[in-house]
Each structure stands twice: as structure tokens, then as C-alpha cells.
Amino acid sequence: MPAAPRLDRRSILGLGAALAAAGSLGRARAAPVAAPLALERVADGVFVYRAPYEIIAPDNDGAIANMTLIVGGEAAAVIDTGNSRLAGERFLAAAKAATDRPLRYIINTHMHPDHTLGNAAFAGDGVRFVGHHKLPRALSQRAETYLAQAQRLLGPEAEGTRIVLPDLVVEQRLELDLGGRILQLEAHSTAHTDNDLTVLDPATGTWVMGDLLFVGHVPTLDGSLLGWLKLLDALTARPAARAVPGHGPASVQWPQAAGAERGYLETLRADVQRSIEEGRPMGDAPALAATAQRGEWALFDEFNPRNAIAAYHELEWQ
Numbered sequence: 001m002p003a004a005p006r007l008d009r010r011s012i013l014g015l016g017a018a019l020a021a022a023g024s025l026g027r028a029r030a031a032p033v034a035a036p037l038a039l040e041r042v043a044d045g046v047f048v049y050r051a052p053y054e055i056i057a058p059d060n061d062g063a064i065a066n067m068t069l070i071v072g073g074e075a076a077a078v079i080d081t082g083n084s085r086l087a088g089e090r091f092l093a094a095a096k097a098a099t100d101r102p103l104r105y106i107i108n109t110h111m112h113p114d115h116t117l118g119n120a121a122f123a124g125d126g127v128r129f130v131g132h133h134k135l136p137r138a139l140s141q142r143a144e145t146y147l148a149q150a151q152r153l154l155g156p157e158a159e160g161t162r163i164v165l166p167d168l169v170v171e172q173r174l175e176l177d178l179g180g181r182i183l184q185l186e187a188h189s190t191a192h193t194d195n196d197l198t199v200l201d202p203a204t205g206t207w208v209m210g211d212l213l214f215v216g217h218v219p220t221l222d223g224s225l226l227g228w229l230k231l232l233d234a235l236t237a238r239p240a241a242r243a244v245p246g247h248g249p250a251s252v253q254w255p256q257a258a259g260a261e262r263g264y265l266e267t268l269r270a271d272v273q274r275s276i277e278e279g280r281p282m283g284d285a286p287a288l289a290a291t292a293q294r295g296e297w298a299l300f301d302e303f304n305p306r307n308a309i310a311a312y313h314e315l316e317w318q
């Protein structure tokens with residue numbers, strides 16, 4: 001496979017404009033208004049759509065990752081937007097029902113399509129799109145694949161879905177003011193992906209973790225297994241009143257809720273390392289890695305084999 005092209009910041013911004021103009025799966029939906037997703041209030045001014053443990057399909061509109069709305073005195077922020085424009089529209093409808101504050105920021109916790117492809121539903125005057133400083137490159141490089149997958153799996157429900165890149169990036173930390181409510185954004189080193197971002201609402205102690213935290217849904221590895229375990233050590237040492245996982249309940253106790261994820265990742269590491277030490281080929285890894293945990297996680301058979309291959313790639317050179 002040829003190496004991905006190198007992109008500087010100017011090239012990324014130019015590509016973003018081109019994708020916005022031409023990278024769509026069809027024209028934006030004109031009507032009817034999308035049915036709002038159901039929101040759970042998890043703290044004062046914090047509302048979460050709890051996604052089902054499902055693969056993207058027409059009957060879920062691509063709304064398969066948790067999405068969060070945080071409302072301040074002057075404005076509101078949305079964190080993650082679903083796997084299609086329609087999923088984003090449905091969350092937008094829910095946000096409008098929950099608050100009359102204007103949406104000022106759309107924050108993506110990482111590049112995966114179930115967290116980013118609904119962005120187009122929120123594009124408009126005064127709206128800023130925010131992400132990790134590595135998100136523009138990562139999302140641009142995968143744009144064609146992500147859009148094709150949405151079209152293949154959603155069909156007509158993918159209408160209007162397009163890539164919207166962040167115009168405000170987080171190098172390390174960034175604070176966003178919603179009017180009497182400051183959100184603290186933090187860019188992390190490679191773990192679930194190489195562009196993971198968390199959002200802390202100090203007013204309520206709510207920490208939106210994105211896919212650095214899976215609860216019930218098997219974790220998915222697209223970055224570094226060792227990096228993820230190391231980052232979990234650092235994150236779980238920091239207190240919060242509650243956490244919002246990328247997949248799982250609308251909110252969970254922190255850091256207790258990270259225990260099952262850590263157990264899975266440690267088991268994956270141990271089993272893959274054992275296979276390598278025994279001289280087994282990479283092709284054997286999916287049948288041997290973490291299989292004792294199959295009954296503990298939703299979508300295990302869909303994602304664990306990929307995790308095993310990714311872990312083997314990483315650990316064979318350790």
C-alpha cells in the first residue's frame with residue numbers, strides 16, 4: 001500500500017474546504033425535520049444520548065455512539081455527532097428541544113465515523129468545529145473510506161453526509177467558554193486512536209471520555225494497546241463525579257467504570273504476547289486473544305479479531 005500523503009496545516013485546511021464542497025453523499029435533506037433522539041439528563045445542563053450497542057444500519061440511522069450536549073449561560077456545545085448527517089440532525093433536534101441557547105461548539109473526541117460524520121448537520125454561522133490537532137489529518141486520510149462505508153451500510157439514509165474538519169484544534173489543552181461555564185479540553189497521546197480528546201465540565205464534574213472509555217461494548221483498538229493502558233493509569237488517577245463513555249450508559253462512576261476495560265486490554269496484551277512468544281503466526285491471534293471475555297462484551301465477535309491483529313502488529317516488535 002502506498003504511503004499516505006504528507007499534509008501540512010495549509011493543505012489540511014484546503015482539503016477541508018474541498019471535502020465540504022465535493023465530499024458529500026448527496027444534497028442536504030430539506031424535509032421533513034428529523035425525529036429527535038432521546039436525551040438523558042446526567043447533571044445540571046448536561047444531556048446525553050445513549051446509543052445502542054449496534055453496528056451502523058438503516059434502522060439506527062448511524063446513531064451508534066453516545067453524544068453529549070452541555071448548556072452554558074450564553075451558548076451550548078455538542079460532543080460527537082453520529083455516523084451520518086441524519087444522526088446529527090436527530091441530535092440537533094434533541095438539542096433544540098432541550099435548550100434555546102445557540103450551539104457555539106461542535107467537538108469531536110476522535111476521528112471515527114460514528115463520532116464525526118454527523119458534523120454537517122451543525123454547520124452554520126457562528127459554529128466552531130473543534131478537535132485534537134491530529135484529527136484533521138487522520139479524518140482527511142480516511143474520508144473516502146468512511147463516506148463509502150456510510151453509503152454502503154445506510155443507503156438513502158446517508159444522504160447529505162460529508163466530512164467537516166475542525167477549524168479549531170487542541171494542541172494540548174484548551175478552554176471553551178459557554179457563558180459562566182468553562183469546558184476543559186485535553187488532547188491525549190496515542191491510545192484508542194492517535195487523536196483522542198476528552199472534555200471536562202468542572203461545574204458538574206462530568207468528564208466526557210469519548211472512546212477512551214467503553215462500557216458494555218467491547219473496546220476497539222485503532223491506536224496503541226500499550227499507550228491506552230498507560231493513559232488509563234493516568235486518567236484513573238484523576239477524580240471526577242461521573243464519566244460519559246463513548247459507548248455505554250449515559251454516565252458511569254469514575255474511575256470504577258474503567259475496570260472492565262482495563263481487564264479486557266490487559267487480557268488482550270497477555271494473550272497476544274503469549275502467542276508471539278510461542279511462535280504462533282499473526283493469523284492465529286483472533287482465535288486465541290481475549291476469547292475468555294467473549295461473554296462479557298457486546299459486539300465481541302465483530303471487533304475482537306481486529307483488536308487481536310492490531311495488538312499483534314504492535315507487540316511483535318516489543
